[in-house]
Amino acid sequence: MEHGMAQKNQSIVVGWDEWVSLPEMGLFAIKAKVDTGARTSALHAVNIEPYDKDGVTRVRFVVHPLPDRPEVEIKCDAQVVDVRDITSSNGESEERFIIRTHFSIAGQEWPVEMSLANREDMQYRMLIGRSTMSGRMIIDPDRSMLCGELSPNIYDQVNVRSEGEKKLRIAILSREPENYSTARLVDAAVNRGHSVDVINTTRCYMNITSKKPDIHYQGMSLPEYDAIIPRIGASITFYGMAIVRQFEMMGVYTLNTAEAIGCSRDKLFAHQLLARAGIGMPVTGFAHSPSDIRDMLQSVGKAPLVLKLLEGTQGRGVVLAETQKAAESVIQAFRGLKANILVQEFIAESKGADIRCIVIGNKVVAAMKRQAEEGEFRSNLHQGGSASKVRITAEERTAAVKAAKSLGLRFAGVDLLRSNDGPKVLEVNSSPGLEGVETVTGKNIAGQVIEHIERSLQRAPSRR
Incomplete structure (x- = not known):
């Protein structure tokens, strides 16, 4: 047996909570x-990223070991020994990475298996389970x-946080340099010592070649950037994506x-992607032929029904049809204009309120409740709605992160409705x-976006 390892007959008497160490991880004090x-x-973990090294699956992640000091973050790396479905205390099942590391308490140390989970809102950043305690601990509750x-x-x-971190050159793709979000991202990046350019997406043009792909802007070739932050407006989605x-x-x-x-x-x-990922959302229907519209409406449910233009943004192009006949009329009218429409069930119990969750990486960093004006069925800040701070549930948090992940987004706003059978993702x-x-x-969301970019580039291998 290695020196310092606990023997099974040396049982440690522990209370219902304890200070422990995970020395291999650099986590020298964690309650x-x-x-x-x-x-x-x-173990609490965020920014979880699996990768392969020499045919072995490993995982990188970040731990904030002290709930009262979020500025303390420890970057960790461990071998993955398993991936399991873990059921939490509230009955929710979640697929988690399982790692093995050394666990230290009361001067004794031994290897343990541990699942990685986001416990940002929990008082304790670690739970000690039975497999760690078995034969080694006696509990005085x-x-x-x-x-x-x-x-x-x-x-x-x-x-x-290393003092000599590389300063980055960042470009923000935006046609509105004075827009609040764009300006805040610029300020956050500059305050962290980075250089930032705001680039009008529509003024960019490309040199598409396999040898040296290039982008020109206002007659000049753009410099090499470390990262870009796309703020692509809906009206230029196709060109912006290019x-x-x-x-x-x-x-x-x-x-x-x-x-x-x-x-x-x-x-x-x-x-369709949200449905494939098993994410709760309002029952949704879509049909092309006018002769199929009535059957499609019946499959969605009884009126009232919500009709959405596929190309609508910021609450525009959303209509509440009080009756099925009204829904049929609206759809027929829009189909006559060659516009495509989704039909969704109306969640009456939400009472005109939804929740906007901001997801960065694998974490919900902020949430607000948006309430519609009296007489309106849907909240929207662009059209006179009000907003307030809200505490979201673990189920809502999981749904928001899963929704962003299912679409491949590292930074997203996820809109949820509270229904009688759990959160429903709207958009x-x-x-x-x-x-x-x-x-x-x-909260400083812009600053957290820049920090996420910094961490991602520190983990990523050089691409040039």
């Missing part, structure tokens, strides 16, 4: 809750911290890829506005 209801121990305290100040001695693809061909990191933007902008395709936006959510929540 954990003892949980006999959990088989496998769980009436007492706390029997094994002594570890000082969180230890992280002050650790280089949590420009983003060209940057991708040049090896530039894109916050959202052209493919992901395209998936989110095609509402029908987006709903996923690849260029969410920042003004409303930053104002309501007081």
Whole structure:
């Protein structure tokens, strides 16, 4: 047996919570809750990214070990030993990576298996499960911290964020440099020492070649950028995606890829992807032939029904049909104009409110509730709705992250409705506005976007 490893006959008496260490991870002090209801121990992790190295699957992730000090972040890397469906205490099942690392408590240390899960909103960033305790610990459920305290100040001695991080050259694709979201992203990047250019997407043109793909702007070849942030308006989706693809061909990191933007902008395709991923959403119908419209409406459900133009944005092109006959008339009229329409069930219990979740990477970083004006059936800040801070449930958080991931988006605004049978995803936006959510929540979303780009580029191999 290796020196320092605990022997099974040296049982440790522990309370219902304890300070522990995961030394291989650089997590020298982390407060954990003892949980006999959990088989496998769980560790808080965000920005989880699997990768292959020499035929072995590994995973990179970030841990914020101290709930009260979110600026402390430890970058970790471990071998994946399994992927399992883990059921949490609220009954939700989630597929998680399982890693193996050394666990240390009361001067003893042994290898354990641990699942990775986002516990950002939990008081304890780690749970100690039965497989870790078995044969090694005896629990006194009436007492706390029997094994002594570890000082969180230890992280002050650790280089949590390296001082010499590379300064980046970033381009923001936007036709509105004075727009709140664009300006905030510029400020956030500059405040972190990066250089930023705002580029009008429609003024870019391409040199498409396999030898040296290039992008020109206002008569000049653009410099080499480390990353781009696409803010592509709905009216230029096709051309904007072409420009983003060209940057991708040049090896530039894109916050959202052209493919992901395209998936989110095609509402029908987006709903199909969400359905394939098993994400809750309102019952949705789509038909081409006028002779099939009545049957399609009946398959969606009883009136009232919500009708949506596939090309609509910011709440425009959305109609509430109070009766099935009204729905048929509206659809027939729009089909006469060659416009495509989705039909969705009306979630009456939402009472004109929805929730906008901002997802960055694998995490919901902010959420707000949007309430429609009296007499309106759908909330929209562009059309007079109001917004307030909201605390979302674990189920809503999971649905938002899963929705963004199913479309391939690293940065997204996910709109949810609260229904009697759980959250329903309405829409996923690849260029969410920042003004409303930053104002309501007081959170620096723009800064978190830039931090995500920094972390992604630190993990990525050189592409040039």
